[in-house]
Amino acid sequence: MHVDLNSFFPSCEELRDPTLKGKPHAVIMTDEVKYRITRGAVASCSYEARKYGVRSAISLFAAKQLCPQLILNPVDKAYYQQVSQKVMRLLEEYADVLERTSIDEAYLDCTKKIAENSDISIEEYAAKIKYAIKQQCGLLSSIGVSTTKSTAKIASDFKKPDGLTIVYADKLQTFLGNLDVDRIAGIGIKTQHALKEEMGIKTIGQLAKCDVQSLMDKFGKKNGLWMWQVANGRDKDIVSPREDNISISTEQTLDHATTDKVKILQYLNGLVDEVYERTKRHGYMFRTVGVKLVRTDFSIETREMSFSNLRNDRESIASVLEELVDRFSFLDNTSNDNNNNNSNKSKLAYRKVGIKISNLVRSEKQKNQSQQKTLLDYI
DSSP: OOEEEHHHHHHHHHHOOOGGGSEEEEEEEEETTTTTOOOOOEEEEEEHHHHHTTTTTSSHHHHHOTTTTTEEEEOOOOHHHHHHHHHHHHHHHOOOOEEEEEEEEEEEEEEHHHHTTTSHHHHHHHHHHHHHHHHOOOOOOOHHHHESSSHHHHHTTTTTOOOOEEEEGGGHHHHHHTGGGGGSTOOEEEEEEEIIIIIIBBBBOOOOOOOOHHHHHHHHHHHHHHHHHHHHOOOOOOOOOOOOOOOOOEEEEEEEEEOOHHHHHHHHHHHHHHHHHHHOOOOOOOEEEEEEEEEOOOEEEEEEEEEEEOOOOOHHHHHTTHHHHHTTTTEEEEEEEEHHHHHHHHHTTTEEEEEEEEEEEHHHHHHHHHHHHHHHHHO
């Protein structure tokens, strides 16, 4: 899956100022402060502003000519990063592997999780992710699903905003066939010109049928082969986490779904040794411990706790589990409800538990940092 947060910067501004919703507004790259913005360029804009022709990268002067009533906000990267981190932590819970590619985009390999949940379809699983992002983070997203990262990326851009496009393997060639070659992420302007003007290749379908040797001769063996593979849905690029987005987690499906807090805590305590040994084996120190509980309707809930300093001991994991579990909502198993209420209770029971260790730093790196002298050392 490829998840794209729609109109991310402006949407973040709407989170802290809901009066912006439904209005044309833009986030401006400028060194000026809010209410005094007179110069700069558009970093991003709301969909209402796009109806007037406002686009990213155009000057503020041009944007105001197109839309005189355009509301302006300066870029606040630190705030956008906080919102992004919240979304990415949520996505981690739905992915076997998460690869964050930018502040507002990520790839998810969900193969195992969907295979484990045989009674939920791919479309339902993706829809749950979209719903979770909207409910927990207040943002709209578009998701593309396919058998390759490149096609998933194209699919996520196919219906915006708030889109969901699934491209199954047997429909891949049909889906890509009539799309312009510039829809492939990684094909730049110069390559587009060479394909269209020099080789007469305008669509992905035409690129797929092109002789691969001629592409390799024209663009080099690596790039030529890659373009041909993407066009034919044969690229093998895997979803791989970036070094700065690594977390270590483990989870277990319960023998029987339950709302018994004591039993859930027992299962979690049984996972501590595994996640601690993996953290220790990889040489990590950690700052954050999280608990994940999955209900029988596959909805995911998480709670986290961060220490003020880095830790590397087992007890730091085990000692916070009870407090984290107490933050979840549990139903009263002792009440005598009618059959209808009992069915609701069963639906809301927890079926899977997990522990996640994050904010990791390699011990060697931490040691080297502690040995570095500061300006005060010299003074």
